[in-house]
Amino acid sequence: MVPQADSRLDIKNGCMLYVEDVSVSFDGFKAINNLNLYIDEGELRCIIGPNGAGKTTMMDIITGKTKPDTGSAYFGQKINLLEMSEPEIAQAGIGRKFQKPTVFEEQSVFDNLELAMAGPRGVLPTLFSKLNGEQRDHIEQVMVQIGLQDHSMARSGALSHGQKQWLEIGMLLMQNPKLLLVDEPVAGMTHQEMDRTAELLTSLAGKHSVIVVEHDMDFVRSIAKKVTVLHQGSVLAEGSMDQIQSNPRVKEVYLGE
Template sequence: MSTAAVHARPEKHDTILYLDGVSVSFDGFKALNRLSLYIVAGELRAIIGPNGAGKTTMMDVVTGKTRPDAGEVFFNGGIDLTRLDEARIANLGIGRKFQKPTVFDNHTVLDNLELAIAGDRGVFASLFFRLSGEQRDRIDAVLHTISLTADSGRLAGSLSHGQKQWLEIGMLLIQDPVLLLIDEPAAGMTDAETEATAVLLKEIVKDHSVVVVEHDMAFVRSLGCPVTVLHEGHVLASGTLDAVQANQQVIEVYLGR
């Protein structure tokens, strides 16, 4: 992906995710301030920024948790996300991983994946749901991808922190989304786990669009993708990691003030 693509404002119908002039304020505090961000299909994008820059709020807006006060949010070119709730947006194909690993502690790893697997989400469909052989195969494949095959019968709550992060990514994968929003996947991981996670993400991006929010610069570097810097609710700079790290404004925001 070239740096030019990041700076240019593409046509809406070319994008997978299109945020334009989005503002959100909480009791006078502007969490997002006319934020514009465009992701095209098949892109891997890292978003960095200091605390309070609006990274998580941006994800909240995209996934329907928070309604923007102003601005446009479109998915896949033409679907207005500001009118839909979380469940609808998830079913459209936007998966989200939380900052804190959020898995179902009282369910086994297998059950966690079973709950996430694509399919009818209706109440009565769930009542009479049985896993098909094909779905079992998919679960096995994902278990293998996230290296949890041996732990599939364990309660998710008993997994290590890194394993929970992976399980959550696995749950995203088995949802088969078009776009993945991943909030700090490397948080609290060992170096080895971080490295493995980067490999995993690069694997995923082969057939998904991915937005990663991350603090860990080494991790971002290992992703080798375009970077967008958020600050005070809007985009401060975009480009390669080296380019933004050399940006005077970015340096001020991170080190100065």
């Protein structure tokens, strides 16, 4: 079976993610401070902010790695993320890509995508099961999407840094997530790879909601419709890239002017 979205997911009012009045402290330090964030269905949102602004903690809360002290987080209108474990959240349709790519280096590109489709079923049953036509089509389709169709039998460890990042995005796509969280996707990439990554992430919007956390401002400018700036754990500003760049508070805090 190709993974399907959680049947409880209710997005009829167009909003995919609600994070409301969320705060969390670690040893007295407020990592997230009364954060409110709303992501629409099919939206590509860029989140920027200086180190320590709370970007990683925000992603940890959405994916169940960290439970906040106060506030609420809902996937659609009905799925309460704060009552779920990390695997349950992944199964419900939220995928996260960490900064450092983690692919099965000894396996081929095709095998990596096949293993990723298994998700909670685990790796062993996958290795001994036969793919059906629908699953094979899904793998082929994702390979084209991430631009690795000519490398299907290549050993993943032999791919370039950028290709490994695309493969990892492909591994998330095998799960058919409705919401994708992508952490610093272009760190260490060549300009060419960055352009290709911009195309890939832009192509995912619409079918998926995508949150991109990134430091590279040129890259953000190339993909962003709407940008959220975090500072000291809460939203400092939100708007188009032009609005963000001309915002005096953002200039002071983030651009150091």
